[in-house]
Every structure is written in C-alpha cells, then in structure tokens.
Amino acid sequence: MEYYKNKVSWxxxxxxxxxxxxxxxxxxxxxxxxSECESCWEHPLSSSQKMKAGSIFATDGQIEEPTDPEIQLMKWSNYILKT
Structure with missing residues (x-):
C-alpha cells in the first residue's frame, strides 16, 4: 500500500x-x-490544535528524516496518511 511519506495531516x-x-x-x-511555516508539535494528535504549536526555531533547528523502524517504535505509523 502506498502512503504519503511521513505525512500526518495538512x-x-x-x-x-x-x-x-x-x-x-x-x-x-x-x-x-x-515544512512551509515551520510550526511544530510534540505529537501527531496535537497537530490539529493551533494553540499547541511551537516553532522549529525554539530548538536549534537541526532535523532529519526518521527511519521507518524509528516511527514504528514510537507507534506513530498509524498516524501516517495512506492513499
């Protein structure tokens, strides 16, 4: 099954x-x-709540793409959008 790579919502x-x-x-x-406005949230479920958003600039901004096993370990695979 195809899915949007690591995308959880708009x-x-x-x-x-x-x-x-x-x-x-x-x-x-x-x-x-x-990736457009660089707002961030601690958890995929929080991402629909504007008031819980932070800024990537609050950290040092050093980010990278996680591996599939890392996402599975956090049990976040179910939040990824599927086609």
Missing part, C-alpha cells in the same frame, strides 16, 4: 503545507512539523 496554521514526522538530529526525538 497544516492548520498556514494551510499551505503538510505536517510530517521528523527527528531532531541531536536528541533523536521525533515530533511533527510543517
């Missing part, structure tokens, strides 16, 4: 980008963020 802040699962390079923690 951004409610900017209404222009996808919210995707991403990983902080230094801490290795997963979170979700919008």
């Amino acid at each position: 951004c409610p802040i900017c209404d222009q980008g996808w919210i995707e699962i991403i990983k902080h390079k230094n801490t290795k923690e997963l979170f979700v963020w919008c």
Whole structure:
C-alpha cells in the first residue's frame, strides 16, 4: 500500500503545507512539523490544535528524516496518511 511519506495531516496554521514526522538530529526525538511555516508539535494528535504549536526555531533547528523502524517504535505509523 502506498502512503504519503511521513505525512500526518495538512497544516492548520498556514494551510499551505503538510505536517510530517521528523527527528531532531541531536536528541533523536521525533515530533511533527510543517515544512512551509515551520510550526511544530510534540505529537501527531496535537497537530490539529493551533494553540499547541511551537516553532522549529525554539530548538536549534537541526532535523532529519526518521527511519521507518524509528516511527514504528514510537507507534506513530498509524498516524501516517495512506492513499
């Protein structure tokens, strides 16, 4: 089955980008963020709540794409949109 790679929803802040699962390079923690406006949330379920959004600039901004096993370990695979 195909799916949108690490995409969990459409951004409610900017209404222009996808919210995707991403990983902080230094801490290795997963979170979700919008690549357009760079808003971020701690958990995919929080991403629909504008008031819970933070900014990637609140961290050092060092991010990378997580591996599928890392996403599965956090049990976040079910949040990824499927076609």
